[in-house]
Amino acid sequence: MSDARNDILGAVKAALKQAGGAGKADTTTVVSASQRLGDPRANLIPARGRLGAKARVDLFIREAEQASATVARVSSLSGVPREVARFLAKNNLPMTLKVAPGIAEPAIPWTRETLLSVDEGRADGSESASVSRAFAGIAETGTLVMLSGSDNPTTLNFLPPTHVVVISASEITGDYEESWSQLREKGQEGRFMPRAVNWITGPSRTADIEQTLLMGAHGPQRLHIVIVDEETPAP
Amino acid sequence: MESTTAAFRENTSKALSDAKLRDALSNLTDGFPARRREAIARLPEFDALRDAARDIKDHVLANLDFYLEAFEARVVEAGGTVHWCRTAAEARTAILRTCKTAGAKTVTKGKSMIGEEIAINEHLEEHGIEPVETDLGEYIIQLRHEPPSHIIAPAIHLSKEQVADTFRDKHRHLSPGRSLDEPRALLDEARGELRRKFIGADVGLTGANMLIAETGSIVLVTNEGNADLTYSLPRVHIVIASLEKIVPTLEDATTILRVLARSATGQEMSVYTTFCTGPKRQDDLDGPDEFHVVLLDNGRTGMLGGEFHEMLRCIRCGACLNHCPVYKAIGGHAYGWVYSGPMGAVLIPGLIGLEEAGHLPNASTLCGKCEDVCPVRIPLPRMLRTWRRRQFERRQTSYPSRAGLRAWSLIARRPWLYRLGADIAVAALAALGRARGRFRWLPLAGGWTQLRDLPAPEEGGTFISRYHLGEHGDGA
Numbered sequence: 001m002s003d004a005r006n007d008i009l010g011a012v013k014a015a016l017k018q019a020g021g022a023g024k025a026d027t028t029t030v031v032s033a034s035q036r037l038g039d040p041r042a043n044l045i046p047a048r049g050r051l052g053a054k055a056r057v058d059l060f061i062r063e064a065e066q067a068s069a070t071v072a073r074v075s076s077l078s079g080v081p082r083e084v085a086r087f088l089a090k091n092n093l094p095m096t097l098k099v100a101p102g103i104a105e106p107a108i109p110w111t112r113e114t115l116l117s118v119d120e121g122r123a124d125g126s127e128s129a130s131v132s133r134a135f136a137g138i139a140e141t142g143t144l145v146m147l148s149g150s151d152n153p154t155t156l157n158f159l160p161p162t163h164v165v166v167i168s169a170s171e172i173t174g175d176y177e178e179s180w181s182q183l184r185e186k187g188q189e190g191r192f193m194p195r196a197v198n199w200i201t202g203p204s205r206t207a208d209i210e211q212t213l214l215m216g217a218h219g220p221q222r223l224h225i226v227i228v229d230e231e232t233p234a235p
Numbered sequence: 236m237e238s239t240t241a242a243f244r245e246n247t248s249k250a251l252s253d254a255k256l257r258d259a260l261s262n263l264t265d266g267f268p269a270r271r272r273e274a275i276a277r278l279p280e281f282d283a284l285r286d287a288a289r290d291i292k293d294h295v296l297a298n299l300d301f302y303l304e305a306f307e308a309r310v311v312e313a314g315g316t317v318h319w320c321r322t323a324a325e326a327r328t329a330i331l332r333t334c335k336t337a338g339a340k341t342v343t344k345g346k347s348m349i350g351e352e353i354a355i356n357e358h359l360e361e362h363g364i365e366p367v368e369t370d371l372g373e374y375i376i377q378l379r380h381e382p383p384s385h386i387i388a389p390a391i392h393l394s395k396e397q398v399a400d401t402f403r404d405k406h407r408h409l410s411p412g413r414s415l416d417e418p419r420a421l422l423d424e425a426r427g428e429l430r431r432k433f434i435g436a437d438v439g440l441t442g443a444n445m446l447i448a449e450t451g452s453i454v455l456v457t458n459e460g461n462a463d464l465t466y467s468l469p470r471v472h473i474v475i476a477s478l479e480k481i482v483p484t485l486e487d488a489t490t491i492l493r494v495l496a497r498s499a500t501g502q503e504m505s506v507y508t509t510f511c512t513g514p515k516r517q518d519d520l521d522g523p524d525e526f527h528v529v530l531l532d533n534g535r536t537g538m539l540g541g542e543f544h545e546m547l548r549c550i551r552c553g554a555c556l557n558h559c560p561v562y563k564a565i566g567g568h569a570y571g572w573v574y575s576g577p578m579g580a581v582l583i584p585g586l587i588g589l590e591e592a593g594h595l596p597n598a599s600t601l602c603g604k605c606e607d608v609c610p611v612r613i614p615l616p617r618m619l620r621t622w623r624r625r626q627f628e629r630r631q632t633s634y635p636s637r638a639g640l641r642a643w644s645l646i647a648r649r650p651w652l653y654r655l656g657a658d659i660a661v662a663a664l665a666a667l668g669r670a671r672g673r674f675r676w677l678p679l680a681g682g683w684t685q686l687r688d689l690p691a692p693e694e695g696g697t698f699i700s701r702y703h704l705g706e707h708g709d710g711a
Contacts (some may be wrong), residue, residue: 005319008478011536012300019540033298033483037449039306040484041700043287046258046280046493062320063503075279098322101520103339122520124433141504150518152403176489193313193450196514199508204460207500209418210395211262217371218426219460 032100042177049140049174056139056189057227060172062187063142069223070213076230077166081113084164087224089115093162098123100132102151102167105163122153129162137225138178139170141201144225145179156197164221165200168228236352236589240571256392260566263391267557271500271608281497289611290485292548295479296539302448302481303530304626309451314514317335323353324529330355330440330473334364335528337471337543343429345455345462346370347442348386348551349475349531351573352586354512355415355440359540366440367432369461371425384575386553388498392566396541397422429461439465439523443476444550445491446528449484453513453528456505457493463507470513472523473707478535480665485510491550494610499552534586543585547609549578555605555615561598570595577605581618589622593631596622657697665694 037091050057061071085235088095096117097110104120105111111118123130133151136145146163148154155162173179176199184192204219215221239246250256254285260673275281309315316335320326326349342359344350344366356377370378372390376383378401383389390398394684399415402424415421441462445454455462466472482488488510498587513519514524538547556576557564568574571665572592580595596619606616626632627640640688648652668674676684683689695701 001318004321004325006613007317007321008532008536009300009303009534012478012539015536015539015541016297016299019544022557030298030301033294034305036294036483040486040487042284043490044280044406046278046284053673054678067506074661079611125430143504143508148522149518150520153401154463154467155521158467166347174513176492177486180350180485180489181336191312192513193452193510195512195519197512198463199504200506201504201508204423204458204506206371206459208370208375208390209267209393209398210259210609211388211391212395212418213383214419214422216426217367217422217459217461218429218464233261 003226006178037061040180045175045177046140049127049138050138051139051174053169057086057169057172060137060139060229062069063138063139064144064202064225065142067142068205069142069225070077071225071227071229073169073229075228077107077228078095078109078112080108080131080166080228081110083226084224085113085116085154085182087164088129088162091222093139094128094192096128097164098130098160099121100130100156102149108166123159125159127160129164131164131166131182132158134167134171136182137167138174138176138179138199139172140175143176143199143201145176146197146198146200147183147194149194152177154196155180157197157200158204159217161202161216161220162222162224164224164226166226166228168230172227238572238583238591239514239585240412240587240592240595243569243571243598246569246571255397256566259392259394260563263385263388264557265561266502267553268608271498271554271557272388274497274501274503277503278374278493281494281560283495284490285610285612288491288550289548291482291490292550292611294545295483296547299481299539302483305448306446306451306481307530309448310513310526310528311451311452313526314700315451315513315528318527318529320356320529320531321533323531323533323620325639326353326529326533327355327358328477329527329529330475330610330625331358333363333471333473333525334365334438335362336360337438337525339364339471340363341367341432342438342440343367343369343432343465343469344373345434345439345441345457345465346373346383346389347440347475348383348573349442349477350440351383352533353475353531355475366438366589367429368458369429369433369458369465371422373426374429375401375411378402380574382568383678384461385556386551386574386576388553392568393623405578419677433464433468436465437467437468438471439467439474440463440473440475443474443480443528444495445488446476446481447485447488447670448481449512450510450512452485454488454492455509455511456507458491458500458502460504463509466509466511466523470523471525471527472514473527473529474511475531477531477533479549495550496607498554498610516591538585543581543618546581546585546618547615548576548613549612549708551578551584552610554608554610557603557610560600560602560604565598568596576616577619578613581613581615581622584622591629596626602624615616654697654699658700661692661697665692668692669694
């Protein structure tokens with residue numbers, strides 16, 4: 001296959017050289033291309049998300065609800081179990097949860113809510129509801145940013161029909177670019193991308209049959225976001 | 236995929252007489268453009284973002300070799316493998332080999348236009364591997380053995396009754412008495428069937444909306460979440476993508492994502508946007524053990540730097556289809572191959588040859604709406620004209636139309652001859668048409684007068700002669 005690699009790269013170089021009256025493939029643009037990779041810069045960012053902290057959280061809530069998510073606010077992490085139990089009861093759902101290891105006991109005191117039956121780990125398709133932790137929320141479109149990892153398995157985002165996401169109000173940023181910068185800062189030796197970064201904007205849906213919009217195509221039918229207002233360090 | 240593009244005229248006649256198809260298409264084309272307008276009205280920066288998206292793609296194409304090598308290096312660093320493939324056949328071989336090495340019996344699939352382009356499903360089936368489409372629309376058309384009729388809404392041509400009939404025919408293990416009257420029942424049935432496939436699959440095969448050179452990530456955009464179950468459950472994830480899907484950085488991908496969903500469905504952002512980087516990490520609880528990227532050329536390098544260079548900016552949103560008067564009338568299948576609408580009419584001749592696809596660049600009124608709505612500002616009408624010019628130069632058009640165009644060019648380039656001819660024609664038509672005021676038939680205009688009458692011109696000369704006589708009013 002290395003023949004194919006050489007052929008393709010050769011064909012690309014030849015085509016660009018031939019077209020390159022403006023020096024398209026010359027060294028100056030390659031330098032600027034490598035600078036672009038070495039020092040990634042934001043392009044135009046819409047003004048919509050550039051708001052103070054309170055307005056930013058309000059915009060996040062509005063946009064998430066616009067995308068058919070539901071949102072609740074609690075004053076501290078210890079209030080999360082009660083809110084989750086309330087949400088499940090209100091929707092007449094079983095009181096069983098699969099929780100991301102990063103927010104299992106003792107990070108969140110689930111056992112205080114005695115009605116809940118809580119298990120931690122990845123999802124296998126048998127669960128009725130899951131709870132995971134967001135890395136960031138994007139006010140611009142009400143989008144959650146989820147990172148995969150041992151503390152936050154990806155399958156929890158997609159397999160159970162009900163997905164609850166916990167996020168701290170201080171983790172809600174105006175735009176996506178800010179969350180990329182935060183992720184880069186978190187990384188070590190230039191390696192910062194987890195196996196999967198999932199942007200989630202509302203519950204799963206399809207309009208493939210006669211353009212009729214239906215929730216819960218393959219992923220969750222319900223997405224409930226619990227915003228924690230007190231300052232809590234990310235797990 | 237086998238093309239029926241050469242039979243475009245027959246395909247079109249069939250489509251135009253299909254009442255169900257016409258209903259389905261009116262649903263589609265009323266919905267998407269209206270929602271797109273609403274989304275754009277909410278974002279004052281939309282046009283500036285289109286410029287930025289165009290500039291990103293132009294920059295990548297001008298440095299494509301650099302970015303491809305950078306992408307490959309990052310994929311390898313993350314523990315993945317890149318398979319370079321010149322042709323559809325090489326890509327099929329690479330995918331089949333990877334599936335066989337994994338001992339795969341079932342492959343779940345996310346929707347991929349490149350997968351359609353290389354006909355990977357047929358190839359896997361021939362070698363005893365079951366491919367399962369998981370996007371609801373793709374699943375339905377796979378059961379019916381049909382190609383997609385729209386880039387982002389592949390089963391848009393079907394009614395819910397047709398889907399119900401297909402499910403009854405193919406899901407024989409379910410109770411024949413079940414109700415499938417509502418779309419919800421159809422979705423629930425497909426969801427149940429596909430859940431079992433997801434859990435049991437050995438390999439997950441997806442396309443990619445973008446490839447990111449900075450990180451070696453691949454980007455997947457869906458509303459259903461099917462692509463996410465496709466890559467996170469099986470042991471092996473194979474990504475199939477063409478060369479031009481590459482973008483430099485996460486920020487560049489973000490800019491393009493801001494125009495993609497708004498142009499496609501009018502959503503602010505699609506429900507699931509996923510950035511996959513390499514296989515499962517050491518302490519991850521889920522994810523694939525292997526991560527393969529099949530990087531396909533299949534004619535792209537041939538377009539690079541040429542007259543169709545800008546077509547490589549396309550991000551496959553489908554906006555040009557939704558706004559095209561020709562697509563709205565005939566749907567996607569009439570185009571006879573994987574792609575359709577204005578982007579298909581430009582891309583298909585480039586990929587399968589102008590001899591086979593010569594009708595497509597002519598199936599356009601050149602109204603320009605496609606270019607108006609394109610999020611990366613591809614000059615589609617200009618490219619359609621370029622194909623037409625090439626057909627003319629290669630003598631691929633019919634003798635009468637070539638002779639007609641020659642005669643027209645002879646006259647149109649000589650104003651005195653044009654005026655003389657117009658004067659005679661208008662005077663003759665006015666005299667002949669005086670009695671009825673209209674013509675039911677005219678020589679050489681049978682195609683036009685077959686469906687409508689031509690009004691006879693008033694006496695008093697041509698527009699130009701009247702204009703010279705000062706019949707243009709004040710300031711008009």
